Amino acid sequence: MSLQQVIQRNRKRLMMIKGVEGVGAGAKTADPQERCILVYTNVDHWPADLPRQLDGYEVEIQRTSGFHIL
Amino acid sequence: MARASFTDYKRLIRGANQFTRMLKCDCINGYGLGFKRKKGKERKDQLSIVVFVNKKLNLRSLPLVNRIPEQLRIPDDRATGGVLEFHTDVQEARFSSLQYVNKERPARSGISIGHVDITAGTLGGLVRDNQSKKTVILSNNHVLANSNDAAPGDTILQQGPHDGGNDPKDKIATLTRFVPIDFAEDAENRVDGAIATPISPKDVIWNTRDIGPGVPSAGRKLGEDDIGIYVHKTGRTTEHTQGYVQAVFVTVQVKYDLFLKATFVDQIVVSQSPVEEPFSAGGDSGSLVYDAGNNCVGLLFAGSEASEEEPARTIVNPIGFVMKELGISFLGKGDHPTEKGGKKKKTKKTTKKKKARTKKR
Numbered sequence: 462m463s464l465q466q467v468i469q470r471n472r473k474r475l476m477m478i479k480g481v482e483g484v485g486a487g488a489k490t491a492d493p494q495e496r497c498i499l500v501y502t503n504v505d506h507w508p509a510d511l512p513r514q515l516d517g518y519e520v521e522i523q524r525t526s527g528f529h530i531l
Numbered sequence: 532m533a534r535a536s537f538t539d540y541k542r543l544i545r546g547a548n549q550f551t552r553m554l555k556c557d558c559i560n561g562y563g564l565g566f567k568r569k570k571g572k573e574r575k576d577q578l579s580i581v582v583f584v585n586k587k588l589n590l591r592s593l594p595l596v597n598r599i600p601e602q603l604r605i606p607d608d609r610a611t612g613g614v615l616e617f618h619t620d621v622q623e624a625r626f627s628s629l630q631y632v633n634k635e636r637p638a639r640s641g642i643s644i645g646h647v648d649i650t651a652g653t654l655g656g657l658v659r660d661n662q663s664k665k666t667v668i669l670s671n672n673h674v675l676a677n678s679n680d681a682a683p684g685d686t687i688l689q690q691g692p693h694d695g696g697n698d699p700k701d702k703i704a705t706l707t708r709f710v711p712i713d714f715a716e717d718a719e720n721r722v723d724g725a726i727a728t729p730i731s732p733k734d735v736i737w738n739t740r741d742i743g744p745g746v747p748s749a750g751r752k753l754g755e756d757d758i759g760i761y762v763h764k765t766g767r768t769t770e771h772t773q774g775y776v777q778a779v780f781v782t783v784q785v786k787y788d789l790f791l792k793a794t795f796v797d798q799i800v801v802s803q804s805p806v807e808e809p810f811s812a813g814g815d816s817g818s819l820v821y822d823a824g825n826n827c828v829g830l831l832f833a834g835s836e837a838s839e840e841e842p843a844r845t846i847v848n849p850i851g852f853v854m855k856e857l858g859i860s861f862l863g864k865g866d867h868p869t870e871k872g873g874k875k876k877k878t879k880k881t882t883k884k885k886k887a888r889t890k891k892r
Contacts, residue, residue: 464755465780472782472796485781485800488758496755499778499800501835501844525835528846529786530673530723531652531816 464496467516478511480504482527490521501525533610535617540564540578543605543617550582558597559584560625567620580617583624631740631767632694634701637733637868641740641765641818643690644670646677646706647698651691653767653817655830656747657737657867658859660707660726666867667726668704668735669859670817671832675725676709678787683708687727691767693814704729710856712793719796721852723832726859737867739819741771744869747819748861750850751826753779753799761823762801764831766815774803774810774845783846785833799829799847809843820847827861829853
């Protein structure tokens with residue numbers, strides 16, 4: 462399954478996890494050539510219920526203050 | 532102690548001084564040599580170092596290092612008593628590059644615009660309305676249609692109201708239509724977009740500031756392989772900036788006010804390296820985002836603030852969804868005047884060719 466399909470299938474569930482502000486396809490911090498599932502969170506810790514891996518793709522979190530219109 | 536002469540003031544201003552540090556930390560907006568002002572009038576007999584700030588504050592409310600005393604006493608071996616006395620005057624003034632927030636006719640893209648009831652956003656670009664076949668202005672729903680609260684025919688100002696735009700003096704267009712934003716909890720939005728028809732085609736020019744004439748003219752869909760690529764935009768607030776695609780196929784929750792949130796899916800996230808200026812800020816909404824080949828990749832509409840731990844991020848609607856949901860297409864050569872040449876006259880021959888092409892489709 463492609464990364465896009467994995468995200469499409471799981472985005473609703475992931476967005477319901479407390480502290481999650483966004484979910485998308487990104488590059489791994491350690492190896493930018495490798496793809497991963499990027500999860501934007503408004504908390505410093507790893508949110509409870511957020512898996513470390515989904516359908517073979519690693520999950521990475523990125524801290525954000527939240528998104529608003531500009 | 533001796534009073535500083537004009538030459539002393541000049542030397543102080545040009546050399547290393549405490550105001551340079553204050554300017555660097557954004558404590559002041561600028562400083563220079565001028566006359567002291569009292570009750571709104573310049574005192575031509577009182578040379579001063581004029582320091583510009585956002586708001587004059589009581590000295591007691593400021594940390595010691597940021598206080599500007601009325602007299603500055605600076606040791607100087609050449610002065611009588613070894614000390615030179617300089618006068619200061621704190622005045623309220625802000626400065627910005629005016630070219631992106633000013634009224635401009637014909638207006639290029641990348642500058643201030645807005646619905647009469649909003650603050651200001653960015654005129655994204657000129658495109659063709661597939662319904663009226665007219666050249667129209669593309670920006671966000673929340674810039675041209677006040678986040679669903681507007682009606683077709685409403686006044687659009689350039690510059691936006693926050694930048695001094697007034698109705699009817701600065702009216703440039705009327706709202707044509709917008710993609711409604713669905714704020715329902717389970718709704719999935721893809722576009723925060725709207726179009727407006729210029730009052731006169733002569734009021735706009737097919738040119739994006741800092742990017743060039745005839746832009747936008749083509750678009751491109753971003754995929755997984757585009758993660759990490761360089762993109763750029765011109766916007767009302769941060770002007771021309773560059774960043775990189777951090778994520779694609781993104782689902783995000785975006786706040787429209789204290790209570791109103793909308794979910795957007797299949798979005799693009801742009802970020803920038805720590806040494807670069809933030810890609811966007813408030814007022815840049817409506818900017819079109821381009822790849823290195825100036826293919827339009829999306830419509831900027833939201834973002835997050837930078838903090839010590841994380842850089843600012845910008846949310847962009849993929850251009851394909853914008854074009855489809857608004858019913859618009861890119862302008863072609865000769866469709867509208869650009870800054871580097873007038874509108875090309877259509878000959879009967881080209882018109883026939885176009886008709887033939889349309890029929891084939």
